[in-house]
Amino acid sequence: MNLFKRLFKFGSAEAHAAIDKMEDPIKMSEQAIRDLKGDLDNSLQSLAEVKVIAIRSRRETEQAGAEADDYKHKAMRLLQRASSGELEQEEADRLASRALEQQTQAQSNAERARGERDKYDRMAADLEYRIQDLRSQITQWENELKTLKARAKVSSATKKINRQMAQIDSSSTIATLEKMRTRVEEEEALAESYGDMAKPTHSLDDEIDQALGSSGGSASLDALKQEMGLNGDGNRSDKA
Incomplete structure (x- = not known):
C-alpha cells in the first residue's frame, strides 16, 4: 500500500526520485495494482468471516432471549399452579426459583451475544467502507495508469521522430537531391540521343x-x- 502511494503521489519530489530510479515504472505500477487486488480479495474474505460471526451472534442473541422468556413463563405457571392448589407451594417456589435462575443465565447469554453481534456488525460496516474505498482507489489508479501508458507511448514516438529529424542534415539532403537531379537529366539526354540514333536512315x-x-x-x-x-x-x- 505504501509503495503504491509513493508511485502515484506525483506532486512529491521523493516520488519522482523513486520512479526515476526504477528500471520500468509501468511494470512496477502494474505489479502494485495486482498486489492491491490481492489485498482486496483478502479483505473480502475477512468481511465474509466477520459477517458469519455477526450472524451467529445474532442467532445466539435471539435464542438466549427466547430461553429467558420461556423460563419466565414457566416460573409464572408454577406459581399459578401452586395458587390453584395443583402444586405444593414449597415445591412450586423451589422450581420457580430455579426457572428464574435459568432465566437470568439466559438473559446474561443474550446480553453477551448481543454485545458480540453489535461489535461484529461495526467491524463488518468498517470493512465494507474500507473495501469500497480500496475499490475506488484501484479503479482510479488503473485509469491513471492507462493514461500514463498512453502518454508514454506518445512521448516515446515523439522523441524518436524528433531524434530522427535532428539527425537530418538539410544541406546534405539538398546536395544529394541536386546530384540526383543532374544524374536524371543526364540519363534523359542519353536516352534521347539513343532514340535519335535508332531512327531509320534513308539511302541515296x-x-x-x-x-x-x-x-x-x-x-x-x-x-x-x-x-x-x-x-x-x-x-x-x-x-x-
Missing part, C-alpha cells in the same frame, strides 16, 4: 525514288485531274 536510292515520285505523279492522278478539267498544277482549264 530512297531519296532519288522519292524525288521522281513527287515530280512525275501517277497515271491515275493525271487521269482524275483530266476528268475534272484541271491542269497539271491543279487549276481549272479553259475547256471546262
